[in-house]
Amino acid sequence: MLRSRLIQAASSAQRAFSTSQKALAAKQMTVRDALNSALDDELARDDRVFILGEEVAQYDGAYKISRGLWKKYGDKRVIDTPITEMGFAGIAVGAAMAGLRPVCEFMTWNFSMQAIDHIINSAAKTFYMSAGAVNVPIVFRGPNGAASGVAAQHSQCFAAWYAHCPGLKVISPYDSEDARGLLKAAIRDPDPVVFLENELVYGTAFPVADNVADKDFVVPIGKAKIMRPGKDITLVAHSKAVETSLLAAAELAKKGIEAEVINLRSIRPLDTATIFASVRKTHHLVTVENGWPQHGVGAEICARIMEDQTFFELDAPVWRCAGVDVPMPYAKTLEAHALPRVQDVVDATLKVLGGKVGKAVAAAK
Amino acid sequence: MMKSSPLRLLTRCSGVHLPLDAKIPSRIFGRHKCSCLTLENTFKCYDLETGPTMDVELSREDALAMYTKMLEVRRMETVAGNLYKQRQIRGFCHLYTGQEAVAVGMKQCLRQCDSVITAYRCHAWTYLMGVSMHEIMAELLGVRTGCSRGKGGSMHMYTENFYGGNGIVGAQVPVGTGVALAHSYRNDNAVCVVLYGDGAANQGQVFESFNMAKLWCLPCIFVCENNHYGMGTHEKRASAMTEFYMRGQYIPGLWVDGNQVLAVRSATQFALDYALNQGPIVLEMSTYRYVGHSMSDPGTSYRSRKEVQAVREQRDPIISFRSQIIALCLADEEELKILEDKTKKQVDKECNKASADKEVDLHELHTDIYAKNVDGKIRGVSGFNLEHIKLAEVCFGKPKKTPASEIKEEPVVEKDAKKGKAEEGKAKEGKAEEGKAKEGKAKEGKAKKDSKDPNAVKDPKAAKEPKAVKDAGDNKGKPPASKAAKQPKAAAPPAQKPPTKAPPSPPKK
Numbered sequence: 001m002l003r004s005r006l007i008q009a010a011s012s013a014q015r016a017f018s019t020s021q022k023a024l025a026a027k028q029m030t031v032r033d034a035l036n037s038a039l040d041d042e043l044a045r046d047d048r049v050f051i052l053g054e055e056v057a058q059y060d061g062a063y064k065i066s067r068g069l070w071k072k073y074g075d076k077r078v079i080d081t082p083i084t085e086m087g088f089a090g091i092a093v094g095a096a097m098a099g100l101r102p103v104c105e106f107m108t109w110n111f112s113m114q115a116i117d118h119i120i121n122s123a124a125k126t127f128y129m130s131a132g133a134v135n136v137p138i139v140f141r142g143p144n145g146a147a148s149g150v151a152a153q154h155s156q157c158f159a160a161w162y163a164h165c166p167g168l169k170v171i172s173p174y175d176s177e178d179a180r181g182l183l184k185a186a187i188r189d190p191d192p193v194v195f196l197e198n199e200l201v202y203g204t205a206f207p208v209a210d211n212v213a214d215k216d217f218v219v220p221i222g223k224a225k226i227m228r229p230g231k232d233i234t235l236v237a238h239s240k241a242v243e244t245s246l247l248a249a250a251e252l253a254k255k256g257i258e259a260e261v262i263n264l265r266s267i268r269p270l271d272t273a274t275i276f277a278s279v280r281k282t283h284h285l286v287t288v289e290n291g292w293p294q295h296g297v298g299a300e301i302c303a304r305i306m307e308d309q310t311f312f313e314l315d316a317p318v319w320r321c322a323g324v325d326v327p328m329p330y331a332k333t334l335e336a337h338a339l340p341r342v343q344d345v346v347d348a349t350l351k352v353l354g355g356k357v358g359k360a361v362a363a364a365k
Numbered sequence: 366m367m368k369s370s371p372l373r374l375l376t377r378c379s380g381v382h383l384p385l386d387a388k389i390p391s392r393i394f395g396r397h398k399c400s401c402l403t404l405e406n407t408f409k410c411y412d413l414e415t416g417p418t419m420d421v422e423l424s425r426e427d428a429l430a431m432y433t434k435m436l437e438v439r440r441m442e443t444v445a446g447n448l449y450k451q452r453q454i455r456g457f458c459h460l461y462t463g464q465e466a467v468a469v470g471m472k473q474c475l476r477q478c479d480s481v482i483t484a485y486r487c488h489a490w491t492y493l494m495g496v497s498m499h500e501i502m503a504e505l506l507g508v509r510t511g512c513s514r515g516k517g518g519s520m521h522m523y524t525e526n527f528y529g530g531n532g533i534v535g536a537q538v539p540v541g542t543g544v545a546l547a548h549s550y551r552n553d554n555a556v557c558v559v560l561y562g563d564g565a566a567n568q569g570q571v572f573e574s575f576n577m578a579k580l581w582c583l584p585c586i587f588v589c590e591n592n593h594y595g596m597g598t599h600e601k602r603a604s605a606m607t608e609f610y611m612r613g614q615y616i617p618g619l620w621v622d623g624n625q626v627l628a629v630r631s632a633t634q635f636a637l638d639y640a641l642n643q644g645p646i647v648l649e650m651s652t653y654r655y656v657g658h659s660m661s662d663p664g665t666s667y668r669s670r671k672e673v674q675a676v677r678e679q680r681d682p683i684i685s686f687r688s689q690i691i692a693l694c695l696a697d698e699e700e701l702k703i704l705e706d707k708t709k710k711q712v713d714k715e716c717n718k719a720s721a722d723k724e725v726d727l728h729e730l731h732t733d734i735y736a737k738n739v740d741g742k743i744r745g746v747s748g749f750n751l752e753h754i755k756l757a758e759v760c761f762g763k764p765k766k767t768p769a770s771e772i773k774e775e776p777v778v779e780k781d782a783k784k785g786k787a788e789e790g791k792a793k794e795g796k797a798e799e800g801k802a803k804e805g806k807a808k809e810g811k812a813k814k815d816s817k818d819p820n821a822v823k824d825p826k827a828a829k830e831p832k833a834v835k836d837a838g839d840n841k842g843k844p845p846a847s848k849a850a851k852q853p854k855a856a857a858p859p860a861q862k863p864p865t866k867a868p869p870s871p872p873k874k
Contacts, residue, residue, distance in 0.1 A: 094543020
């Protein structure tokens, strides 16, 4: 296991990010603090809520998401488990069936595959199989997707895997507002929720509005957010790919192209209304994700558009930017090239816009 | 295989020890209200200082109740088997025939507050936990009166404090351990009985559960129903160590003759006390199934008919208990005969009811996928044309109630979110709480309740074809202009926060 390695990677990532936003005047909150405070709020609000997972209590969480919570709430509410995912995921599901509201942390989502039977067969399907007699109000959460230098077994996006299953709600937050508001919503939700965080942004401070810190701040599940309005092309992304898209949009702006960036927030349900509305405006679409392309989130968005009238609004085919279709390599340069980079998104956008690029540039002048 | 164990009987009135096979004309003793007997060769202890009580009391009332239940279960399974052969029951159907003493004996000393979870061989437990035979048979037939409304089938039936059958071998063990965790969390003085077979006993997740149950001292009774064959493989060919009651290693265990209902009852009482005071315990109930693993297995290729016949003759849980009842003078031959006839007729009548029931409405295909659906429509075969229908209220779990004052309204920050949603969430929270406090079983009643979900259809019947067809039509047509105009608004960023300007700078590498 590479757990200790992962933790190292996390702390180095944190170092790389921690100072990046300090210059901004707006109120700042790191994703880590957003998640931590969301857990704190919900533990305080509802005595049925408890956290379990590896090293969540005394160690303060492998990624320090549950920092201080064990000291505050004690052994009963914050439970360290052995390194046995299948067992503790099943236990969490059982506790949820019996009326508690567990937050089950996977140290990373890669390890959830040992427990996937309980996520799918025990959690997602029970409400339907029991004709609504037994619901499973549980949140499975943890870092998802590629981290830094941890190679194939520890670098993988599970958004498409879990979004495939009816009965689950799948959330992939990007910034601090998402993380805090959606985690609180997920814990209050009566259904099983898969909450896919990204380790690489845990230490990043994002500007947040004042109300984000409110005890009752929640972001509704199933709604996407327009991160940057634009009229020429739509970029749809989730999690860290939102950052890539925003940077690409900034690049494109220099060329006079106004890209609209949509942060999906929820993978299932997928907020197609927001995507469709944007496409009706921009008539062009590029999807950006760090997961693999085949049967991925981008593939689903393409299919949804084709099944809708929005298809006729497109002036060019939809294009996907996704992780390279290989297991994640270890070496730094290979790893960097295995995920969509800003330039990749810019290139794809220019390709999709084709002849329109010249017009846009001309119009900008 | 275990030898049949002779019982020494002791009638309270006479104080004389009688062997089980002693022929005592019942007339001489009449009918006793209560008798005592001493169990022998029915237990083996592992890491336990004391075992269950060997001298047990049996009242006439209990004896007849347990005897009736065993008869009912056996008859119900026979009916199910027949319906399967007539091709009325589909797919999986795992019968409990031969193992009746385990469920009946255990249930006899479980209390209302205790929970149970078992594997796919779950018909008997479902019945004993309170679902009617009519509802069980209806579920097997896939008709609308089924206890899971025809959506679960043979392996997925639930009721209050009964967390189901489970179709995945061994998966119920951690889930049941989690139910025990909930009992411990709420400190409600209840236990969870977790049943699995000798096949599942080798699953890794069983050992993971043992570990955490012991570590956290959970009130959990692990019960290995050892019918000696995991599907079609004999225990000796699948397990390096077949003493399943010792397989908990650091968890004390008890081997029980699972074909003797009184031994099962005594062991369960012991385990219950143990689990409540000292944490988990493993029981191995040695039993036997007369039928194959499932209906597709004739159950003869991996064992001889002779073997099955021998168990039927020497260790049958129903026949042996019958002799005990008579020997203990709790009832006489004639009376039992009448009881047997009556039970058979009753079971047949109950089960037959299901055959007359109507099929499940087609619209139930898309009911209760989510307790709170936030998606729009459910995708049908071709397009998003199905309405999510909510028939059920949430749920069986009986959490310690969070004081109403502490439950806060869920404010919906996004401007576009329907105003009603916040209220809906609130109403539901409150309702769910109430529902939990009340009984969880009356699904029919619940279905009719107005669930306040905007997606819910008040009258399930009203949600049939016409609506679905209409939706399909809507979907095909171009979205109305007004709708299209509204959508961009719906997608507007929340509360128009300061527009997110520069994204965080990428990692400096």
